[in-house]
Amino acid sequence: MAGSGTAHLRGDQALLSVEDLVVEYPTSAGTVQAVSKISFDVLPGETLGIVGESGCGKSTTGRAVLRLDRVTAGRIRFGDDWIEKADEKAMRVLRRDMQMIFQDPVSSLNPRRSVKDIVVEGMSVAGAPKADRAATSAQVLDSVGLAPERYSDVLPRALSGGQAQRVAIARALALSPRLLICDEPVSALDVSVQAQILNLIEELKAEFDLTVVFIAHDLGVVRTVSDKVMVMYLGKVCEFGDSVQVYDNPSHPYTRALLDSVPLTDPDKGFAGPALEGDVPSPLSPPSGCRFRTRCPNAQDRCATTEPEVREVRPGQYAACHFPLLPVSDATTSLTKQL
Ligand SMILES: Nc1ncnc2c1ncn2[C@@H]1O[C@H](COP(=O)(O)OP(=O)(O)OP(=O)(O)O)[C@@H](O)[C@H]1O
Ligand code: SF4
Ligand SMILES: [Mg+2]
Secondary structure: OOOOOOOOOOHHHOOEEEEEEEEEEEEOOEEEEEEEEEEEEEOOOOEEEEEOOOOOOHHHHHHHHOOOOOOOEEEEEEOOEEOOOOOHHHHHHHOOOEEEEOOOOHHHOOOOOOHHHHHOHHHHHOOOOHHHHHHHHHHHHHHOOOOHHHHOOOOHHHOOHHHHHHHHHHHHHOOOOOEEEEEOOOOOOOHHHHHHHHHHHHHHHHHOOOEEEEEOOOHHHHHHHOOEEEEEEOOEEEEEEEHHHHHHOOOOHHHHHHHHOOEOOOHHHOEOOOOOOOOOOOOOOOOOOOOOOOOOOOOOHHHHHOOOOOEEEEOOEEEOOOOOOOOOOHHHHHHHHOO
């Protein structure tokens, strides 16, 4: 395994492998350290959930994988190809296999094009014959639950948020991708519609044999859909592992704090634990050592001087912490199960 903090990578069998990815944005105020040497991988057919507070680098990570954002350093392997330096022409071909759907479906759809044209725009760019495009459009619209005879000629403004997200998903599927990156795909939707879209993604995953990266700040959503979960804080990986294991027995204080910050299902009971205090420090000048140390209830001197590497703290569970948490008691486990 290359570099530091890559102990959780699973080798050649992964469809997507990201090693020591760094994404920095030069700005007039200084260099924004959006993603700082993170590593993760996703096996074929797996769903990896990426969670963390706003600004921790989730979208930047997703965009960097598709090379929609700059890659300052690090390596990205998709299938057999190392793509971190692939040119735009090569990426245009690769992106047929790696599709992304976004938080705001309406703004991601061209307002002047009909649903059927939007759905096959990637096929048009690739020069697919008209008859193939029409057949694929009808097929993928049907797969996402939109009757083609009713919706093909509709413009995006006539769609609800949930329907627009279905069109965006159909557009991604039209190219038969192997990897689908979903960046907060349900955050902008009503709660009732959220469940429908999550169920749809689950069904399509099996039907289209997809591997999924699912980005969300909602822990409940990530838990529902993910096999593995990666928790990020201020551009770093805090914890990585099997999602049930991480949610039931978090080993990183930040994961614990995130779980504690979730409102309980009964609103009168407030939150699961003490609120996460303080603001996230600026990515222009992150804290030395462990980036979570300014908010961590367990911080000690070493946390300010030495950066913790991602290491296996329990079988299959990895954390970047000098003092990982012990497994929680059965009583606390049953509390997190209510979330
Ligand atoms: N083009 C850019 N120029 C400068 N800074 C940027 C740029 N894009 C993102 N950032 C900064 O990089 C950091 C990571 O942003 P990112 O959008 O990846 O976070 P996120 O985890 O997706 O947050 P959210 O949950 O709000 O979507 C943030 O501090 C953000 O302000
Ligand atoms: S390394 Fe130290 S500051 Fe960071 S999470 Fe662990 S205990 Fe907290
Ligand atoms: Mg984002």
